[in-house]
Amino acid sequence: MTESTKTILVLGGTGKTGRRVAARLTARGLPVRVGSRAAATPFDWTDQDTWAPVLRDIDSVYLVFYPDLAFPGAADAIRAFTRLAVDGGTRRLVLLSGRGEEEAIPSEQAVRDSGADWTILRASWFFQNFSEHFLLGPVLDGQIALPAGSVAEPFIDADDIADVAVAALTGDGHTGRLYDLTGPRLLTFAEAAAEISRAVGREVGYVPVSPDRYAAAATAHGVPVEQVTALTDLFTRVLDGRNAHLTDGVRQALGRAPRDFTDYVRDAAASGVWNR
Template identity: 60%
Template sequence: MTTTDVTKVLVLGASGKTGRRVAERLRRRSNVVVRPASRSTRPRFDWNDESTWDEVLDGMDAAYVVYAPDLAAPGADEAVGAFARRAVSLGVRRLVLLSGRGEEGAGRAERTLGASGAEWTVVRCAWFAQAFSEDFLRDAVVDGTIALPAGEVAEPFVDADDIADVAVAALLDSGDAGHAGRVYELTGPRALTFAQVAAELSEAIGREVRYVPVPETEYGAMLTGHGVPEADAEFLAGLFATVLDGRNAHVADGVREALGREPRDVRDVVRAAATDGAWDAAAVTRAG
């Protein structure tokens, strides 16, 4: 397969942090047609409803696969495997899976992808640096306190733009580029504790942001108190406590392996977000 063979790409999770960026990059290519798919698009896609899969896959050459809520969720590997096999049966030749580091469920999903018969690439990622500006930690930064069951463990936060660049390269580049059959482990250039990230945020925003480590059970109760269903809160608290136990504290070379350049540092990500008014917008939203 050459680059020009991939002209139609399905993007799951196209409104999310990485899916949005992947779709934006693909749309800049004059010869690529992008099909975003979610429960709110037409055609509609729902991981829990296999009857929605065929229409979004029809006619596609490649797909960026993002599983919600997380590959660590029960049954995620079975769903990804079934989707991958269905994609191949409908003529989709290349699949790029967004995966997570240190998650047993993610590892199982990766293996089912590899067994599908597709040209596959796994993009296995550290915590997104944009979690502080575009995700669930955004309001915590606005409030000035980040509470997580992470202790003093370091995490090599990865830039979502780097993830998107690697994903697009894997989706579109020819087989000669060597992306097929590869697992790219993506991190930033250095590992920081959440306290160190809070210091970076404080400097970028111009006011104090502090990090408070909390036990897993207390964090789950905090989520429930903010309206998260109890089962979801328990799952998230357990997931965070697991992947933030030190197993992922090391830096990996996936960005350089895939793109031939260094990854972007979390300091640059939060400074750019501050310049763009990420937390100012959050403050306005909360005030309203």
């Protein structure tokens, strides 16, 4: 296996997977450029004038689209960005996609058609949504409310996703591969909440709610209306049981099993992130 020594662009480089990818690449001594609005060379998906500067002298790109590939306009943006990247000399693209999201398929196809060496990572729900993102507040409040019913989800650790991404960005054998990434077991949101409860020593419950009730609560907490609509629609469809099965994508890519939710919960609790 050979490792790239040219600059790697990590989009979403301050986000859950992006910052982990950037940290791993930096630890290997590889040159990394972080793509974010606050970076030294700013990058913004909504401002195409920021695209060319961040792509200058870039060999490989970890592609993360904000807010989600299921949102309107994502495929057009991915297509335009990858065309610009390849025309400028980028030879490798690794796209983070969403498991069970039909709306993400046009973006995946744009990467496939780009002319670059490509790898696609279809990931299920991150463990870290409970500790680093929109479910942190509900965990601290003691109640997680989602339009997910009793569906089981193969939650996955963002660290596993980052490990697969780094392998695809730096090594051989991943070109033309689509890795379907899940954790090692299925959990309902009620079961996930129960594990968190045991780890923190207080009750964290799960309440299934209707899409309308979820949307109203998100709007009341200041989430922009257009994002509320898209997110509610996405959650309602993806959390319908379509992803309630396991795959061995992590093992295919890395030769090891994915991390278990119990290990994540133990470490997150020990970090103090769930202390009220």
